[in-house]
Amino acid sequence: MKFKKIISVLAATSILGTSIVTPLNIISTKTFASMATQSIDSNPNLINLNFDKATETASFKFKNWITGTETKNIRANTPTFTQSGNKYSTSDGKSIQVNSPTEIALVNTSGKYFMIGQYVNTEIGKEYTISSKYTNPNPNATSNYFWMGSLSSADVANDSKFTAASGTAEHTFTATESQTLIFIQQVVTTTGTKTLTLSDFSATKSKYQIAKEGVNAMFEADGKVKTTVDQVWIDEVQAQINLVTDATKKQALQTELNKAKQKVADDTVKLNTAKAAVDALFVNNTSSSDAIKDTTTQIAIDNAKMLVNQVTDPTVKTALEQDIAKAQSLLDAKNAAIQAEKDRQDAASKAVKELFTNDDSSSNSIKNLTDQTAINDAKALVDKVTDPTVKAALEQDIAKAQNLLDAKNAAIQAEKDRQDAASKAVKEL
Incomplete structure (x- = not known):
């Protein structure tokens, strides 16, 4: 219930100006009426x-x-x-x-x-x-x-x-x-x-009637305080109640208004709690950072969303929902990047393990099928890993496989050289 009083300055000036230069005995009685009804509000004369x-x-x-x-x-x-x-x-x-x-x-x-x-x-x-x-x-x-x-x-x-x-x-x-x-x-x-x-x-x-209607307008038919009641509305109706002189009537109205005041106070607590939860999702506690904290999880976002759902101010609620959506988008992107890295690590780890006997680098032996191509392919997958610790461990295993393959190839070559020398000696007999 927003009360407005609109007075036409030009009309008033015109009327007053006329009355100054015109004798009262020829002032139109219509002018008398219009002057007294220039104020347009919810409680007209x-x-x-x-x-x-x-x-x-x-x-x-x-x-x-x-x-x-x-x-x-x-x-x-x-x-x-x-x-x-x-x-x-x-x-x-x-x-x-x-x-x-x-x-x-x-x-x-x-x-x-x-x-x-x-x-x-x-x-x-x-x-x-x-x-x-x-x-x-x-x-x-x-x-x-x-x-x-x-x-x-x-x-x-x-x-x-x-x-x-x-x-x-x-x-x-x-x-x-x-x-x-x-x-x-x-x-x-x-x-x-x-x-x-x-x-x-x-x-x-009467002042009581205006205050009563002001209070009643704050409530739904079922007695619940309207979601649109805010502090400005509260202040307007409080000012109306303050004008009531009958103590009993005034107290009855104040009791009802206090229900609306409590609702606004509760809404304020809910709003502040929701805003704090949303802000806490972001770096520096502000969504303008365009980055979420390392501690921000899906549970944190879901909890903040539940708090935002309790906010009644539609404008504030929309703004908080937009911040929630931003946090969710950032978390989704972060999770997608983590999953992509995990997929790279899993692929690289699998390729490296398959170089070794029993798929275990601690066996200190490579499979018979492990050749330079297999090692090179595994190395290419390891190169895509971004986690430096995981990558370093895999690179050590690649180096181990390479050393084992080099030793194996050297032994094969030595055996071949011996066989070639023996065969040559036999043939020369």
Whole structure:
């Protein structure tokens, strides 16, 4: 739940600029409404502050507002008004004055009750707050005060009484209908002009409702914390909960948020553990080295992969998976090179052993079939071996075979020479 507030600077400048050079009595009531709704967010003002006439006649009612004197007659919306500049008046000494795009005044000279109301769209079961800054000079708890609240379809008021000279009036209620009548009732029981000035008049979801929805949005239908919940989201909802004043409600929300906080904390531990395991696969503990450690095995990679599978942040998880793939590729290449060397060593060792009696160089004798070609072929295979220790041992065996073959060939040649000499001597007889 990312809250955004977008205010059109150009629009605001245009409106304010107009109000500076234009008398208030010809400011459009539509301008009053638009100025009060420039902020677009997830908790808009439900009150339509437009005071347009319902009919373009000398005597009229309002399009968006209803008026009366008390809860039992406001729905009838009986009073009619006439206009003089920015002031809308009844015939019995009550008027509504539009002072600015964000301020109106209820002016009462009749010493009677004056009530204005509006139907606003609400969601049953959700909590809303009506709010307005106000001034009410020379208030009196019995003869000059006002009520603010909501009225049920059975004309039962849910309201609060305000008797101070100024301040911010707030009343919170839980909606029982899809359209709720909200009202302000000015109570004046003495003679003389009484003016109740209201500014920043609004009806919005309460701070508790916003915080509650913020918390609820973090959880799946089965009660599990959503995988997308992160610290930024946590901080936003915490800020909303901090605004709730009811201690019991606040604690209930905090308890739920703490579950999400624990989930984020657990995710952080899992992420850090997985990252450490992945980094440990590489030289200098960084995949940018493009080399794995000598100690990196398939088991180490598999263990790191299992830890990465527990990471919930998709971006981080993808990056770690790429590093795992790199480590696997490097290990596969390393293993392939090791296997190739092993194959070379096995081939060379087999060829060398086959030069000797019983395929054993320690026999200190070569087979009758061992000739120079066989030794040369074995030597060619030994030359391909890269391990210096293994290669040196095989070369020693090649040298031994060569010496044995040379000795054998020398003995054969000596015997041949003797035979040739004897044969020659015999023939000469």
